[in-house]
Amino acid sequence: MKLGIVGKGGVGKTTVSALISQTYAQRGKRVLAIDTDSNPNLAFSLGLSAQAADDVPLIPRALVVGAGDGAMTPADLLRDYGAPTPSEVILLHAMRVTQAGAG
Amino acid sequence: MRSILGAAIEEEADVTLVDMEAGLEHLSRSGGTLAYADVLLVVMEPSRKSILTAGRTIVLAAELGIPRVYGVGNKANLPEDQEFFETVSAEYNVPLAGIIPEDPDVVEADRSGVPLPPGRGQPVRRAIEEIIAFVEEAVVPA
Numbered sequence: 001m002k003l004g005i006v007g008k009g010g011v012g013k014t015t016v017s018a019l020i021s022q023t024y025a026q027r028g029k030r031v032l033a034i035d036t037d038s039n040p041n042l043a044f045s046l047g048l049s050a051q052a053a054d055d056v057p058l059i060p061r062a063l064v065v066g067a068g069d070g071a072m073t074p075a076d077l078l079r080d081y082g083a084p085t086p087s088e089v090i091l092l093h094a095m096r097v098t099q100a101g102a103g
Numbered sequence: 104m105r106s107i108l109g110a111a112i113e114e115e116a117d118v119t120l121v122d123m124e125a126g127l128e129h130l131s132r133s134g135g136t137l138a139y140a141d142v143l144l145v146v147m148e149p150s151r152k153s154i155l156t157a158g159r160t161i162v163l164a165a166e167l168g169i170p171r172v173y174g175v176g177n178k179a180n181l182p183e184d185q186e187f188f189e190t191v192s193a194e195y196n197v198p199l200a201g202i203i204p205e206d207p208d209v210v211e212a213d214r215s216g217v218p219l220p221p222g223r224g225q226p227v228r229r230a231i232e233e234i235i236a237f238v239e240e241a242v243v244p245a
Contacts, residue, residue: 001117001118001119001141001142001238001242002112002119002120002121002139002140002141002142003118003119003120003121003140003141003142003143003144003238004120004121004123004140004142004143004144004169005120005121005122005123005143005144005146006123006127006143006144006145006146006160007145007146007147007157007177008153008156010148011146011147011148011153011177011178012146012148012177012178012203012209012213013122013124013146014122015177015209015212015213015219016144016146016175016177016203016231017120017122018218018219019219019227019228019231020120020231020234020235021118021120022218023228023231023232023235024117024118024120024235029117029118030115030116030117030118031116031117031118031119031120032111032112032115032116032118032119032120033119033120033122034119034120034121034122034137035122035124036121036122036123036124036137037122037124038124040124041216042122044216044217044218045212045213045217045218045219046218047217047218050216059108063106063107063108064106064108064136064137065106065136066106066107067105067106067107068106068107072107074107074110074111074113074114074115075111075115077107077108077111078111078115086218087218090116092108094108094137
Protein backbone atom coordinates (compact mmCIF):
# COMPACT_ATOMS: atom_id res chain seq x y z
CA MET A 1 0.00 0.00 0.00
CA LYS A 2 1.20 3.46 -0.84
CA LEU A 3 0.22 6.19 1.58
CA GLY A 4 0.80 9.86 0.74
CA ILE A 5 1.03 12.54 3.41
CA VAL A 6 0.55 16.20 2.51
CA GLY A 7 -0.04 19.40 4.43
CA LYS A 8 1.32 22.91 4.78
CA GLY A 9 4.55 23.46 6.72
CA GLY A 10 4.10 23.46 10.45
CA VAL A 11 0.97 21.28 10.65
CA GLY A 12 2.98 18.31 11.94
CA LYS A 13 3.16 16.32 8.71
CA THR A 14 6.62 14.94 9.42
CA THR A 15 5.68 13.76 12.91
CA VAL A 16 2.55 12.05 11.59
CA SER A 17 4.58 10.43 8.77
CA ALA A 18 7.20 9.14 11.20
CA LEU A 19 4.66 7.73 13.67
CA ILE A 20 2.60 5.96 11.02
CA SER A 21 5.67 4.38 9.43
CA GLN A 22 7.13 3.35 12.81
CA THR A 23 3.82 1.82 13.88
CA TYR A 24 3.70 -0.30 10.73
CA ALA A 25 7.33 -1.34 11.25
CA GLN A 26 6.57 -2.40 14.82
CA ARG A 27 3.88 -4.65 13.38
CA GLY A 28 6.53 -6.42 11.32
CA LYS A 29 5.71 -4.76 7.99
CA ARG A 30 8.46 -3.84 5.54
CA VAL A 31 8.17 -0.05 5.45
CA LEU A 32 9.68 2.51 3.09
CA ALA A 33 9.44 6.18 4.01
CA ILE A 34 10.17 8.56 1.13
CA ASP A 35 10.93 12.18 1.91
CA THR A 36 10.48 14.52 -1.06
CA ASP A 37 11.37 17.69 0.81
CA SER A 38 14.20 19.86 -0.49
CA ASN A 39 15.05 20.31 3.19
CA PRO A 40 14.29 16.81 4.44
CA ASN A 41 13.38 16.43 8.11
CA LEU A 42 11.81 13.02 8.24
CA ALA A 43 15.25 11.54 8.97
CA PHE A 44 15.31 13.23 12.38
CA SER A 45 11.87 12.02 13.37
CA LEU A 46 12.97 8.50 12.39
CA GLY A 47 15.99 8.76 14.66
CA LEU A 48 18.91 9.57 12.37
CA SER A 49 21.63 12.00 13.45
CA ALA A 50 22.22 15.20 11.48
CA GLN A 51 25.29 13.61 9.89
CA ALA A 52 23.45 10.41 8.98
CA ALA A 53 20.56 12.47 7.59
CA ASP A 54 22.95 14.44 5.38
CA ASP A 55 24.46 11.21 4.13
CA VAL A 56 21.18 9.81 2.77
CA PRO A 57 21.70 10.01 -1.00
CA LEU A 58 19.11 11.53 -3.31
CA ILE A 59 17.65 8.94 -5.70
CA PRO A 60 18.50 10.03 -9.26
CA ARG A 61 15.50 11.16 -11.25
CA ALA A 62 16.17 8.45 -13.83
CA LEU A 63 15.37 5.81 -11.20
CA VAL A 64 12.29 7.65 -9.94
CA VAL A 65 10.69 7.95 -13.38
CA GLY A 66 12.61 5.44 -15.48
CA ALA A 67 13.16 1.71 -15.67
CA GLY A 68 16.93 2.07 -15.46
CA ASP A 69 19.45 0.32 -17.66
CA GLY A 70 18.28 -3.15 -16.75
CA ALA A 71 21.29 -3.84 -14.55
CA MET A 72 19.78 -2.44 -11.36
CA THR A 73 17.14 -4.41 -9.49
CA PRO A 74 14.65 -2.89 -7.02
CA ALA A 75 16.62 -4.52 -4.18
CA ASP A 76 19.79 -2.85 -5.48
CA LEU A 77 18.04 0.50 -5.37
CA LEU A 78 17.16 0.06 -1.71
CA ARG A 79 20.66 -1.15 -0.89
CA ASP A 80 22.32 1.78 -2.65
CA TYR A 81 19.93 4.59 -1.72
CA GLY A 82 18.00 3.41 1.33
CA ALA A 83 19.03 4.47 4.82
CA PRO A 84 18.16 2.04 7.62
CA THR A 85 16.73 3.77 10.69
CA PRO A 86 16.51 2.59 14.33
CA SER A 87 12.83 1.67 13.92
CA GLU A 88 13.66 -0.52 10.87
CA VAL A 89 11.86 1.88 8.53
CA ILE A 90 13.99 2.36 5.40
CA LEU A 91 14.31 6.03 4.52
CA LEU A 92 14.67 7.29 0.95
CA HIS A 93 15.21 10.82 -0.30
CA ALA A 94 13.65 11.52 -3.68
CA MET A 95 12.36 14.17 -6.01
CA ARG A 96 13.15 17.45 -4.36
CA VAL A 97 11.27 20.44 -5.71
CA THR A 98 14.21 21.70 -7.78
CA GLN A 99 14.43 18.27 -9.41
CA ALA A 100 10.71 18.00 -9.93
CA GLY A 101 10.58 21.44 -11.50
CA ALA A 102 13.14 20.37 -14.07
CA GLY A 103 10.71 17.76 -15.40
CA MET B 104 6.01 2.17 -17.59
CA ARG B 105 7.01 1.15 -14.10
CA SER B 106 10.15 2.81 -12.78
CA ILE B 107 12.79 1.13 -10.65
CA LEU B 108 11.54 3.04 -7.64
CA GLY B 109 7.99 1.96 -8.47
CA ALA B 110 9.13 -1.66 -8.63
CA ALA B 111 10.91 -1.34 -5.28
CA ILE B 112 7.71 0.04 -3.74
CA GLU B 113 5.64 -2.83 -5.10
CA GLU B 114 8.05 -5.68 -4.52
CA GLU B 115 10.24 -4.77 -1.58
CA ALA B 116 7.79 -3.06 0.78
CA ASP B 117 4.47 -3.83 2.42
CA VAL B 118 3.80 -0.18 3.17
CA THR B 119 5.34 2.88 1.54
CA LEU B 120 4.77 6.27 2.99
CA VAL B 121 5.53 9.34 0.88
CA ASP B 122 6.02 12.62 2.70
CA MET B 123 4.88 14.83 -0.18
CA GLU B 124 6.57 18.03 0.77
CA ALA B 125 7.17 18.89 -2.85
CA GLY B 126 3.43 19.21 -3.33
CA LEU B 127 1.04 17.29 -5.53
CA GLU B 128 1.55 19.49 -8.59
CA HIS B 129 5.30 18.94 -8.59
CA LEU B 130 5.04 15.25 -7.84
CA SER B 131 2.53 14.72 -10.60
CA ARG B 132 5.40 15.34 -13.01
CA SER B 133 7.30 12.37 -11.64
CA GLY B 134 5.36 10.00 -13.85
CA GLY B 135 3.08 8.84 -11.07
CA THR B 136 5.62 6.96 -8.98
CA LEU B 137 5.52 9.54 -6.24
CA ALA B 138 2.32 11.43 -7.02
CA TYR B 139 -0.03 8.46 -6.99
CA ALA B 140 -1.11 7.05 -3.65
CA ASP B 141 -3.67 4.44 -2.65
CA VAL B 142 -4.60 6.75 0.20
CA LEU B 143 -3.72 10.40 0.67
CA LEU B 144 -3.83 11.97 4.12
CA VAL B 145 -3.96 15.75 4.36
CA VAL B 146 -2.66 16.88 7.74
CA MET B 147 -4.40 19.95 9.15
CA GLU B 148 -4.16 22.08 12.23
CA PRO B 149 -7.21 23.48 13.98
CA SER B 150 -7.66 26.59 11.86
CA ARG B 151 -10.29 27.37 9.24
CA LYS B 152 -7.54 28.25 6.75
CA SER B 153 -5.86 24.89 7.22
CA ILE B 154 -9.08 22.98 6.64
CA LEU B 155 -9.95 25.14 3.60
CA THR B 156 -6.51 24.30 2.16
CA ALA B 157 -7.18 20.61 2.76
CA GLY B 158 -10.46 20.92 0.87
CA ARG B 159 -8.62 22.37 -2.14
CA THR B 160 -5.99 19.64 -1.96
CA ILE B 161 -8.72 17.02 -2.02
CA VAL B 162 -10.17 18.47 -5.23
CA LEU B 163 -6.71 18.47 -6.84
CA ALA B 164 -5.97 14.92 -5.67
CA ALA B 165 -9.24 13.72 -7.18
CA GLU B 166 -8.24 15.32 -10.50
CA LEU B 167 -4.94 13.42 -10.32
CA GLY B 168 -6.85 10.17 -9.87
CA ILE B 169 -6.01 9.49 -6.23
CA PRO B 170 -8.99 7.45 -5.07
CA ARG B 171 -9.07 7.97 -1.30
CA VAL B 172 -8.26 11.31 0.29
CA TYR B 173 -8.90 12.16 3.93
CA GLY B 174 -8.09 14.90 6.37
CA VAL B 175 -6.25 14.32 9.63
CA GLY B 176 -6.85 16.89 12.36
CA ASN B 177 -3.59 17.45 14.23
CA LYS B 178 -2.63 19.47 17.32
CA ALA B 179 -6.15 19.25 18.67
CA ASN B 180 -6.89 20.67 22.08
CA LEU B 181 -9.55 18.25 23.18
CA PRO B 182 -12.43 18.29 23.48
CA GLU B 183 -13.23 21.64 21.84
CA ASP B 184 -11.07 21.16 18.72
CA GLN B 185 -12.71 17.81 18.02
CA GLU B 186 -15.98 19.59 17.36
CA PHE B 187 -14.21 22.34 15.41
CA PHE B 188 -12.52 19.82 13.10
CA GLU B 189 -15.75 17.89 12.61
CA THR B 190 -17.88 20.95 11.88
CA VAL B 191 -15.49 22.84 9.60
CA SER B 192 -14.31 19.70 7.76
CA ALA B 193 -17.92 18.90 6.91
CA GLU B 194 -18.35 22.45 5.65
CA TYR B 195 -15.41 22.10 3.20
CA ASN B 196 -16.16 18.48 2.23
CA VAL B 197 -13.11 17.05 3.95
CA PRO B 198 -13.78 13.49 5.17
CA LEU B 199 -11.86 12.90 8.41
CA ALA B 200 -9.60 9.89 8.98
CA GLY B 201 -8.94 10.90 12.57
CA ILE B 202 -7.96 13.57 15.05
CA ILE B 203 -4.62 13.68 16.87
CA PRO B 204 -4.41 15.50 20.21
CA GLU B 205 -1.89 18.22 20.98
CA ASP B 206 0.81 16.64 23.13
CA PRO B 207 3.71 18.27 25.00
CA ASP B 208 5.91 15.20 24.41
CA VAL B 209 5.47 15.60 20.64
CA VAL B 210 6.14 19.34 20.81
CA GLU B 211 9.34 18.68 22.75
CA ALA B 212 10.56 15.94 20.39
CA ASP B 213 9.82 18.20 17.42
CA ARG B 214 11.67 21.08 19.02
CA SER B 215 14.72 18.91 19.63
CA GLY B 216 14.58 17.22 16.21
CA VAL B 217 14.41 13.72 17.68
CA PRO B 218 11.85 10.89 17.51
CA LEU B 219 9.06 10.71 20.04
CA PRO B 220 10.69 8.66 22.84
CA PRO B 221 9.31 5.13 23.37
CA GLY B 222 6.47 5.12 25.85
CA ARG B 223 5.80 8.85 25.50
CA GLY B 224 2.87 10.52 23.77
CA GLN B 225 0.44 7.67 24.40
CA PRO B 226 -2.70 9.63 23.37
CA VAL B 227 -0.99 10.52 20.09
CA ARG B 228 0.05 6.92 19.53
CA ARG B 229 -3.52 5.76 20.13
CA ALA B 230 -4.79 8.31 17.60
CA ILE B 231 -2.23 7.06 15.06
CA GLU B 232 -3.42 3.46 15.62
CA GLU B 233 -6.99 4.58 14.95
CA ILE B 234 -5.97 6.39 11.77
CA ILE B 235 -4.16 3.28 10.54
CA ALA B 236 -7.27 1.20 11.27
CA PHE B 237 -9.35 3.73 9.29
CA VAL B 238 -6.92 3.59 6.36
CA GLU B 239 -6.85 -0.21 6.32
CA GLU B 240 -10.64 -0.30 6.35
CA ALA B 241 -10.77 2.20 3.48
CA VAL B 242 -8.35 0.22 1.32
CA VAL B 243 -9.89 -3.19 1.98
CA PRO B 244 -13.56 -2.66 2.86
CA ALA B 245 -14.80 -5.17 5.39
